[in-house]
Amino acid sequence: EVQLVESGGGLVQSGGSLTLSCAVSGFSFSTYAMNWVRQAPGKGLEWVSAITYNGEKMSYADSVKGRFTVSRDNSKNTLYLQMNNLTAEDTAIYYCVKTPFGNYHLSTFDYWGQGTLVTVSS
Amino acid sequence: DIQMTQSPSSLSASVGDKVTITCRASLGISNYLAWIQQRPGTAPKSLIFAASSLQSGVPSKFSGRGSGTEFTLTINNLQPEDSAIYYCQQYYSLPLTFGGGTKVEI
Numbered sequence: 001e002v003q004l005v006e007s008g009g010g011l012v013q014s015g016g017s018l019t020l021s022c023a024v025s026g027f028s029f030s031t032y033a034m035n036w037v038r039q040a041p042g043k044g045l046e047w048v049s050a051i052t053y054n055g056e057k058m059s060y061a062d063s064v065k066g067r068f069t070v071s072r073d074n075s076k077n078t079l080y081l082q083m084n085n086l087t088a089e090d091t092a093i094y095y096c097v098k099t100p101f102g103n104y105h106l107s108t109f110d111y112w113g114q115g116t117l118v119t120v121s122s
Numbered sequence: 123d124i125q126m127t128q129s130p131s132s133l134s135a136s137v138g139d140k141v142t143i144t145c146r147a148s149l150g151i152s153n154y155l156a157w158i159q160q161r162p163g164t165a166p167k168s169l170i171f172a173a174s175s176l177q178s179g180v181p182s183k184f185s186g187r188g189s190g191t192e193f194t195l196t197i198n199n200l201q202p203e204d205s206a207i208y209y210c211q212q213y214y215s216l217p218l219t220f221g222g223g224t225k226v227e228i
Contacts, residue, residue, distance in 0.1 A: 035218075037166075045158070045166065045209055047218035061217050095165060108156045108171040108213050110178075115165055 002026040002111045004096045009116030016086050016120070022079040022096030022113055030054070030074035033104035036081050038092035039115075048094070049081065053102035063089070086120045093117050124148050124212050128221035135228055139200045143224045145193045145210035154214035157186055157195045160223075161206045169208075170195065202228055 008020040022034070036048040049070040051058045058070050069082040079096055096113040125148035135141050145155065153173040160166045168177045170186040173193055183198045197204055205228045210221040 044223050045211070045220045047220070050216075050218075059216050105216075106154060106213060108154075109158075109168050109211075110171075112165045112167060 002098065004098060004111060004113035006094060006096050006113045006116035009094065009118045011119045011121060012086055014087055014120055014122045017082070017084045018086065018118060019083070020081040020094055020096075020116055020118070022081075024077050024079070024096075024098070027098070029072075029077040031102060033099040033102055033107060034070075034072065034079045035097040035099065035104060035109065036070060036079075037095045037097050037109075037112075038090075039095070040089075040092045043092075046092075050099075050104035051079070052104060057103075059104065083118070086118075088120050088122045091118060091120045123217055124151060124215060124219050126210055126212055126219050126221035128208075128210055128224050130224060131222065132225040132227065135200050135226065137200055137202065137228060140196065140198050141200060141226060142197075143195045143208055143210075143226075145188075145195070145221050147191045147193075147212055147214075150190045151212045151214035153189050154212055155186070155188065155193050156211045156213060157184075158209045158211060158220075159206045160209065161203075166209070197226070200226075200228055204228060 003025045035050045051070045093115040095115045097109045098111040099107040101107040155173045157170040174186045207223045
């Protein structure tokens, strides 16, 4: 069974930093590209970042570029999102999302985690 | 960025009904279109990819059509568990973008 379990969310002050983790199981993590998608309270879905299967290529939404860094440790089956200089607009549930391919280009999503809530206080 | 526009934004239907949701892309995306379901208080779930292909385990009551800029999601024989927000999403180009969602109430 595919499982994606996010952790690391919490309350942080504006300007602060936080690192999210996504521990996966049930599939060969090192084979697939991964994404982060967020959802502000009561709002829709917003794509945040993507990373290829081997971690060599990453992409970001303009809203987080230069502040967020996605990475992965295939030996630990874990995806990360380092978030710096957080603002109230970053308050959201952050979902870890798997793709069915090694590259995120032209790749859909197939499995979602349950999410972790990040709250940025001003 | 490619803009995704869904209609209607919400609808109400009865058990057993058939409903159709429309999604329009601001430019042609071939069939790089997915549909995602989010039940109240839960994480999103991928339903359809490549405009019309069902994800593993998704019942055949869900169907998708379309190509280019106009797409539809049809849900047959509505049941209470189909109450959810449905999002379309393009994966033709970065940034990946979502429609605003359609809330289906039963």
